[in-house]
Amino acid sequence: MTQRQMDPLDLPAQRVVLGTTELVELISLQLTLADLSKCLQVDRRWNNVFAPLLWHTVDDKKLLKFDQNAPRAERTKIVDEIRTRFKKHGHHIRVLQAHWDIVIEAASVSCNHLIALHLMPRFNCKLNKPDTWAAHLGASKAAETARARAAMDKAKEEARRAAGIEAYCVSRIAAATTPEEAERFSALFSDEESRTQAMASFEHRFQLRTFLSTFTFDDQKNKEAPVIREIRKLPGDLGVQNIDNNMERLELDWMLLQDCWRLIAVNLGLQVLKLERMPAFQEKEASREFVHDVLAGLKDLRELSVPPSLMDSVDFWSINTFAPRLESLTVRADCFGPLSSSGPQQEGTISSSEKTVRGLKSLQLSVDGPNEVGIDFRKQIELTTIQLLLKRLPDLESLSLKGGVDKALTNTPDASLEQTPSTPQHHNTSGLQKLYFPGSPSQIVSLLPLLPNLVELQIKNMTKEIVAALVKHCKKIEAISYANDPWFIEDASMGRAPSAGISNLLVHLPALKSLNMIEQYLHVNDLEQKPWACLGLENFRCRIVGIERLSGPQQEAYNRITSPGYSVDLTEDELEVLEQFNRCQRQQRCVYDRLASLTKLKVLDLGYEWRYPWTHRNGESYVVDGEEYLWYEDPIPDTMEFSLASGLDRLSALKDLEMFGFEGNDHRIGEKELDWMAEKWPKLKLMYGLAEDKLMSIEYDLKKAALRKYMQRLKPEVVHDSLFLNDI
Numbered sequence: 001m002t003q004r005q006m007d008p009l010d011l012p013a014q015r016v017v018l019g020t021t022e023l024v025e026l027i028s029l030q031l032t033l034a035d036l037s038k039c040l041q042v043d044r045r046w047n048n049v050f051a052p053l054l055w056h057t058v059d060d061k062k063l064l065k066f067d068q069n070a071p072r073a074e075r076t077k078i079v080d081e082i083r084t085r086f087k088k089h090g091h092h093i094r095v096l097q098a099h100w101d102i103v104i105e106a107a108s109v110s111c112n113h114l115i116a117l118h119l120m121p122r123f124n125c126k127l128n129k130p131d132t133w134a135a136h137l138g139a140s141k142a143a144e145t146a147r148a149r150a151a152m153d154k155a156k157e158e159a160r161r162a163a164g165i166e167a168y169c170v171s172r173i174a175a176a177t178t179p180e181e182a183e184r185f186s187a188l189f190s191d192e193e194s195r196t197q198a199m200a201s202f203e204h205r206f207q208l209r210t211f212l213s214t215f216t217f218d219d220q221k222n223k224e225a226p227v228i229r230e231i232r233k234l235p236g237d238l239g240v241q242n243i244d245n246n247m248e249r250l251e252l253d254w255m256l257l258q259d260c261w262r263l264i265a266v267n268l269g270l271q272v273l274k275l276e277r278m279p280a281f282q283e284k285e286a287s288r289e290f291v292h293d294v295l296a297g298l299k300d301l302r303e304l305s306v307p308p309s310l311m312d313s314v315d316f317w318s319i320n321t322f323a324p325r326l327e328s329l330t331v332r333a334d335c336f337g338p339l340s341s342s343g344p345q346q347e348g349t350i351s352s353s354e355k356t357v358r359g360l361k362s363l364q365l366s367v368d369g370p371n372e373v374g375i376d377f378r379k380q381i382e383l384t385t386i387q388l389l390l391k392r393l394p395d396l397e398s399l400s401l402k403g404g405v406d407k408a409l410t411n412t413p414d415a416s417l418e419q420t421p422s423t424p425q426h427h428n429t430s431g432l433q434k435l436y437f438p439g440s441p442s443q444i445v446s447l448l449p450l451l452p453n454l455v456e457l458q459i460k461n462m463t464k465e466i467v468a469a470l471v472k473h474c475k476k477i478e479a480i481s482y483a484n485d486p487w488f489i490e491d492a493s494m495g496r497a498p499s500a501g502i503s504n505l506l507v508h509l510p511a512l513k514s515l516n517m518i519e520q521y522l523h524v525n526d527l528e529q530k531p532w533a534c535l536g537l538e539n540f541r542c543r544i545v546g547i548e549r550l551s552g553p554q555q556e557a558y559n560r561i562t563s564p565g566y567s568v569d570l571t572e573d574e575l576e577v578l579e580q581f582n583r584c585q586r587q588q589r590c591v592y593d594r595l596a597s598l599t600k601l602k603v604l605d606l607g608y609e610w611r612y613p614w615t616h617r618n619g620e621s622y623v624v625d626g627e628e629y630l631w632y633e634d635p636i637p638d639t640m641e642f643s644l645a646s647g648l649d650r651l652s653a654l655k656d657l658e659m660f661g662f663e664g665n666d667h668r669i670g671e672k673e674l675d676w677m678a679e680k681w682p683k684l685k686l687m688y689g690l691a692e693d694k695l696m697s698i699e700y701d702l703k704k705a706a707l708r709k710y711m712q713r714l715k716p717e718v719v720h721d722s723l724f725l726n727d728i
Contacts, residue, residue: 605661661688
């Protein structure tokens with residue numbers, strides 16, 4: 001039999017299988033981008049199947065690393081390649097993240113089937129700062145801004161007269177929808193003076209509207225790729241030339257801005273639109289009309305993120321009129337108007353009775369400040385603002401505040417613990433289900449009575465008052481977590497903080513599925529008192545302390561008095577060692593039994609990085625074999641042992657466990673324990689506790705390394721990591 005006859009790909013049955021489009025599509029889900037690129041070269045059918053998959057999602061940070069200092073020929077080649085590829089495959093793109101001007105330009109011509117767009121354009125200069133911002137600047141800065149504005153206005157005027165008038169008039173005539181309208185515009189622009197006057201009367205709309213009316217199609221039967229007529233000719237290839245003066249910068253920025261809005265407007269099927277670093281328009285009313293018109297064309301828009309520069313261009317209290325299907329919104333906290341319950345109310349603020357938005361389910365407010373021109377929005381926000389938002393957004397399910405919220409939210413009289421109502425004062429409590437709120441404990445306690453349907457809570461600090469409020473008002477809560485994990489906890493050097501009493505969450509909240517608070521701890525005495533109600537818990541990240549472990553000398557004494565043949569009468573100290581050992585065993589068995597009852601656990605993390613990471617600044621050192629190392633703290637003594645002798649085998653019911661963490665625990669885990677884990681926890685994928693130490697000048701732990709290597713042989717798929725980040 002010849003080699004050709006033996007080739008399985010040449011057999012008719014195999015050719016039929018590989019030619020089955022449905023099968024090829026299933027295979028493609030498991031392939032990398034490099035694999036997909038090779039698949040395009042197999043044959044025409046494979047190309048047709050894999051090209052849409054390869055180009056479905058594009059992030060130009062991965063696609064293009066553009067060097068403005070590269071030789072001009074090289075840059076021009078890259079630009080031409082991008083334009084060619086987008087022209088050929090742009091209609092396949094459904095999800096696009098774009099930074100580079102050349103990518104945005106190419107996409108604005110060829111991409112008209114996007115469902116998700118994230119624009120982060122890199123502008124050369126700042127365009128059209130709102131005049132109102134100057135009022136918040138110092139005198140010198142305001143004068144500098146005014147001079148810059150005047151220079152930019154002059155540059156725009158020169159550009160308009162040099163190239164814009166004719167282009168504007170031509171585009172208006174070309175955009176006419178009827179012969180009568182075209183004739184009217186032709187008559188209006190019949191001479192130079194008329195064209196100049198018309199341009200002046202429509203000047204505020206020139207940059208905002210006319211370029212959107214320049215869409216046309218070479219073939220009306222095939223509308224895959226619209227061909228865009230240039231409004232003005234640029235001085236060179238976009239994105240590749242060296243910029244020598246402000247006029248060229250302004251030209252490039254205006255063209256890039258037009259490409260951005262053109263890209264948005266042509267993709268009428270957009271469901272997700274995220275905008276960053278988009279310059280503001282100078283004329284507020286025209287800008288708002290324009291932005292509303294563009295957004296109104298996106299009938300399927302579900303998610304919108306608006307940068308601070310466009311806050312004045314969107315009336316968020318009218319969002320139902322131009323984006324009726326919007327469900328998720330990300331904006332600055334000041335976008336709803338003067339968000340304050342004190343002082344005189346202005347027209348159009350949140351307090352107006354008619355200001356209600358229906359349908360919005362997710363709201364993310366950024367309260368970072370001060371902003372780039374010196375306005376500190378943190379001073380404008382009060383706790384009552386959040387309460388009013390909950391009232392004015394009746395369909396809201398998720399509210400997230402990010403930034404300096406603890407400084408931004410000021411305590412109003414009804415926000416103190418003493419005046420917190422035991423039950424909601426109003427029957428129309430919020431339907432909010434998710435709250436990201438890193439504010440002060442008193443603020444959180446004030447809000448929780450209004451949130452009986454709360455399912456998920458992210459906060460910055462946990463206190464006994466918050467625990468009590470959750471237990472009393474939020475019986476449906478499923479997930480409680482901190483906003484961020486610490487990468488070390490300073491118990492060893494600073495002492496252990498008082499307990500927040502989170503054991504009450506486990507006892508009184510039966511719906512709880514996730515407790516993600518590694519900074520908090522449970523004392524073993526709390527575990528022994530009352531049974532847990534949250535038997536459906538899947539994620540448990542909390543320290544357990546208070547175990548009466550034997551010290552080094554006590555362990556030596558215990559080993560001696562329990563050794564075979566030891567018959568000497570025990571002293572009082574030795575009897576105390578035996579009693580303490582038995583107490584320790586009872587405590588650990590209690591912990592194991594409680595954890596074993598959580599049969600749905602997927603994450604069990606009971607430890608953290610406890611050693612002080614800046615020991616290298618003034619810590620003591622020692623020398624081993626000529627190498628100098630720093631002294632770091634020993635493991636925390638009153639923590640779990642996790643040995644089979646202590647009762648680890650009681651956790652055999654945790655069949656779904658995927659993550660196990662024991663950093664900082666004074667564990668006695670050895671090869672026998674690892675054998676047991678590999679057998680009893682078949683889904684284990686991640687371990688915290690055996691990873692290589694990342695601290696500076698720390699002696700290499702040979703025992704830990706041996707255990708890590710042993711576990712890697714048993715379960716090579718298990719990743720060994722740590723909470724600690726080596727970024728000091």
